Amino acid sequence: MKSDLTDRHYNKQSHFIVNAKYMFSAGEIDMILTLLTAIEQKDKDFKDYIFTLSDFKDKTDITMTTNNLNQVIKGLMSKPLEIRVSNTNWKMFNWFSYFEFKQGVITCRFDKELKPYLLEIKKRFVVSDLRMLLAMKSSYSKWVYLLLKEYAKIGKRTFEVEHLQEILKVPKSFKVYSEFKKKVLKRAEADINKFTDLEIKLSERKRGRKVVEITYTIRKNQTDLKSFISIIREMYVNKLLYHTKDGRPIRCSTKGLLYYSDTNENINKKESQKLWEYLHENREHLECYEKFDEKEALKRLILSDKFIFIKHIKENYVGENILKIVNKQTKKEMILSVSFTGDLYDKRSGDYFYGKEGQDLWNLIYRFALMGKLEILEG
Secondary structure, three states, X not given: OOOOOOOOOEEEEEXXXXXXXXXXXXXXXXXXXXXXXXXOOOOOOOOOEEEEHHHHHXXXXXXXXXXXXHHHHHHHHHOOEEEEOOOOOEEEEOOEEEEEEEOOEXXXXXXXXXXXXXXXXXXXXXXXXXXXXXXXXXXXXXXXXXXXXXXXXXXXXXXXXXXXXXXXXXXXXXXXXXXXXXXXXXXHHHHHHHHOOEEEEEEEEEEOOEEEEEXXXXXXXXXXXXXXXXXXXXXXXXXXXXXXXXXXXXEEOOOOOEEEOOOOEEOOHHHHHHHHHHHHHOHHHOOOHHHOOHHHHXXXXXXXXXXXXXXXXXXXXXXXXXXXXXXXXXXXXXXXXXXXXXXXXXXXXXXXXXXXXXXXXXXXXXXXXXXXXXXXXXX
């Protein structure tokens, strides 16, 4: 049986879905976001998606038992999604029309009412990377990220506190602003800055003593955990990174593994994960920090190889303006961008570029980058 959980990592959702009201657990949101990546850009209708728990683990690195699955599906089927069409009009329906579990195989289908919001979306949509969303364990952090991702190009987003609490459907205990700030807002800020392509900062506006409005400033994160690890693995191999409290030196091997260099002992996977996070959070204190300009190091890494460059653009600049050029044949200006399936296309005409034509354009974009003329890398 071929799984419908492919190696695609991007999903695309309408503005209305991202700003809808619902209350799901982190596990339920992870199931939704994972299955959204199974939708193909060419799809005109929803189809049955078929997979196993083993397929789900391969895709997400999340181990789920049949009991866990049963609880997640019951949660999804019992919690409606409320979409505000206007100030006075709304719709309410489920994400899925059905789930079936038979002889270890899961089959499901998105509800047909979601078709306008997930298929053939032409404007006001949000593209997100499943890997970043799965890295955040808080359901609130995942959804705050999507709410802010929509406004990434604008650079900030403001919410009335009560309205954001309503969107996120927080429990009564979180209606107290101090709790809401601690458990939701600041947690989201920390998670998003650590795990995603956004760097955000929270500010407040008060009316008297009461905080009535919050604003997140948003910019592209050049130092997220994933980029930090890539930089260390490519550019600081076997260089001294850090000394533990008991004086043991830590370095990164040619295989990308952290190890104690006094004994050449590899650090186990679980401890390494915590250590990578610690090194990232305390990167200004690294032994190699004097030579460690993160932005410049990342840029050098990206430009060191054309395939690394293309992979970076596909993973970090979906839907953004990459390069403006004039089509030699039509004499018209093209705005090149990359779709969530990784294909180059012209934002003005909607034309996609495949095969040799697409490869020639990638070569051109790479040449512009090497000359320092690609604004998305220079900004």
